Amino acid sequence: MFQTFSFNHVLFLAQAGLWTLLLSFMALFGGAIFGALIMLARISLYAPLRFIAKAYIYVIQGTPLLVLLFIAYFGLAFAGYDVPALVAAGFAFTLYAAAFLGEIWRGSIEAIGKGQWEGAAAIGLNWPKTMRFVIVPQAVRVAIPPTVGFFVQLVKNTALASIIGFVELTRAGQIVANATYQPLSVYLTVAAMYFVLCSCLSFASRRLDEKFHNNGVHQPIT
Amino acid sequence: MFYFDFSGTLARWPEFVHAGLYTILLSAAAMLLGLVIGIVGAFARLSSIKPARFIAGSYVEIIRNTPFLVQIYIVYFGLPAVGIRLDALTAGILSLSLYAGAYITEIARAGIETVDKGQVEAARALGLSPYLTFRHVILKPAMAAVYPALTSQFILVMLATSVVSVISIPELTGVANDIQGLTFRSLEAFLIVAVIYLGLTAAFKGLFTVFDRTLFAFKYVGR
Numbered sequence: 482m483f484q485t486f487s488f489n490h491v492l493f494l495a496q497a498g499l500w501t502l503l504l505s506f507m508a509l510f511g512g513a514i515f516g517a518l519i520m521l522a523r524i525s526l527y528a529p530l531r532f533i534a535k536a537y538i539y540v541i542q543g544t545p546l547l548v549l550l551f552i553a554y555f556g557l558a559f560a561g562y563d564v565p566a567l568v569a570a571g572f573a574f575t576l577y578a579a580a581f582l583g584e585i586w587r588g589s590i591e592a593i594g595k596g597q598w599e600g601a602a603a604i605g606l607n608w609p610k611t612m613r614f615v616i617v618p619q620a621v622r623v624a625i626p627p628t629v630g631f632f633v634q635l636v637k638n639t640a641l642a643s644i645i646g647f648v649e650l651t652r653a654g655q656i657v658a659n660a661t662y663q664p665l666s667v668y669l670t671v672a673a674m675y676f677v678l679c680s681c682l683s684f685a686s687r688r689l690d691e692k693f694h695n696n697g698v699h700q701p702i703t
Numbered sequence: 704m705f706y707f708d709f710s711g712t713l714a715r716w717p718e719f720v721h722a723g724l725y726t727i728l729l730s731a732a733a734m735l736l737g738l739v740i741g742i743v744g745a746f747a748r749l750s751s752i753k754p755a756r757f758i759a760g761s762y763v764e765i766i767r768n769t770p771f772l773v774q775i776y777i778v779y780f781g782l783p784a785v786g787i788r789l790d791a792l793t794a795g796i797l798s799l800s801l802y803a804g805a806y807i808t809e810i811a812r813a814g815i816e817t818v819d820k821g822q823v824e825a826a827r828a829l830g831l832s833p834y835l836t837f838r839h840v841i842l843k844p845a846m847a848a849v850y851p852a853l854t855s856q857f858i859l860v861m862l863a864t865s866v867v868s869v870i871s872i873p874e875l876t877g878v879a880n881d882i883q884g885l886t887f888r889s890l891e892a893f894l895i896v897a898v899i900y901l902g903l904t905a906a907f908k909g910l911f912t913v914f915d916r917t918l919f920a921f922k923y924v925g926r
Binding site for chain 1: 768
C-alpha cells in the first residue's frame with residue numbers, strides 16, 4: 482500500500498529543491514530592486530519619504546512572514562487576480578526581502594564616514610555622482626556579507642511557501658512523507674538538503690566578512 | 704467587485720483575544736527556554752572540553768541552516784517513528800525553544816566574550832564566590848552588552864510562533880485560518896491578525912525597554 486522511501490523520491494526532492502532555489506532568487510532580485518528604493522527613501526532628505534520607508538520596514542518586520550504570505554495570497558485573489566502560488570509567494574517574499582535588504586543597505590551606506598561625503602562635495606560632485614563613485618563602491622564591501630547572510634534566511638523561509646500550496650522542497654517532502662509513511666527519514670533528507678545549501682551560503686558569508694574585515698558590524702539580525 | 708467586510712470577522716473578537724494570549728504564552732515560554740538553552744550553549748561553545756564545543760557548535764549550525772518549518776515537521780511527525788510521541792503543544796514549544804536557543808547561543812557567546820578575563824580574576828581575588836562571580840561579573844554584564852541583539856531575536860521568536868499553527872496549535876495565525884474558513888473573508892481575517900502581531904511587537908519592544916532599565920540599571924548610572 483505504501484511505497485518505500487527510495488532514490489527516486491530523493492530525485493523528486495532534489496527537483497523540488499530547484500523550485501526552492503528559483504523562488505529564493507526571485508525574492509532576492511525583486512527584493513534587491515525594491516529594497517534599493519526603500520534604502521534610498523530611508524536616507525532621503527525629504528522627511529515624508531523617510532517616514533514612509535520607516536513605516537514600511539516596521540510593518541514588514543513586525544508581522545510574521547506566514548501572515549504576509551496569506552495576505553499576499555488572498556489579497557491578490559481579492560483584487561481579482563487569479564495567480565498561481567509561485568506568483569503570490571514571489572510577491573510576498575519580494576516585499577519581505579525589500580524591508581530587510583533596505584535596512585541592511587542603509588546600515589552599509591551609513592557606515593561610510595561623513596568625511597567621504599564632505600570630500601566628494603569639496604571636489605564638486607553632485608549627489609548622484611557622490612553615490613555612484615564614492616559611497617556605493619565602498620558600501621558594497623560592507624553590504625555583501627550580510628546580504629549573503631540574509632539570502633540564507635530567504636532560502637530557509639521559502640519553506641513557508643509550502644503552506645499556501647507551492648510545491649517546493651518542503652511541500653515535496655510532505656508529499657513523499659504521505660506516500661511512504663516514513664516521515665522521519667523523509668524530513669531528515671529534506672533538512673539535509675536545506676543544510677547543504679544554507680551552510681555553503683553561511684560559510685561564504687563568513688569568509689566574505691573576514692575578507693572585507695568588517696569584524697561583524699552590520700550583520701543582519703538572523 | 705471586491706469590497707471589505709470586517710463585520711463577521713470582528714464579531715469573533717473573543718477568539719482573537721484568546722489566540723493572542725496563546726501567542727503571548729507560547730512566545731514567553733520559547734523566549735525563556737531559548738534563553739536558558741542559549742546560555743548553556745554559549746558556555747559549551749566556549750568551554751575547554753572538546754566534545755561540548757563540538758556538540759554545541761553542530762547544534763547551532765544545524766538549527767540555523769535548516770528551515771524552522773522542517774524542524775517542526777521532524778519533531779512532530781518524524782519523532783513518533785522512533786517512539787517519541789509528543790502532543791502538539793509540547794512539540795511546538797520544544798521546536799520553538801530549540802530554534803530560539805541556537806540563535807541565542809551565538810548572541811550570548813558574543814556577550815560572554817566581551818567580559819574581560821581580568822574582571823573574573825579580580826572578582827575571585829576579592830573573595831567573591833564562583834556562583835556570585837558567574838552571576839554578577841560574567842552573566843549580567845554579558846547579557847547587558849548584547850541586550851539589543853537579544854531583544855531583536857526575541858521579537859523574531861514571537862513572529863516565528865505563527866509557524867506552529869501548521870501542527871494545529873490554536874495561536875493567532877491558526878485561529879485566523881479557522882475563522883477565514885468559517886466566514887469566507889480570508890483577507891480580512893489575516894489583516895486583523897497582522898495588526899494584532901504589530902501591536903504585540905510594539906508591546907514586547909516596550910516591555911524589553913522597561914526590562915533594560917530595571918535589570919541593567921548599572922548601564923545608566925551617572926549618565
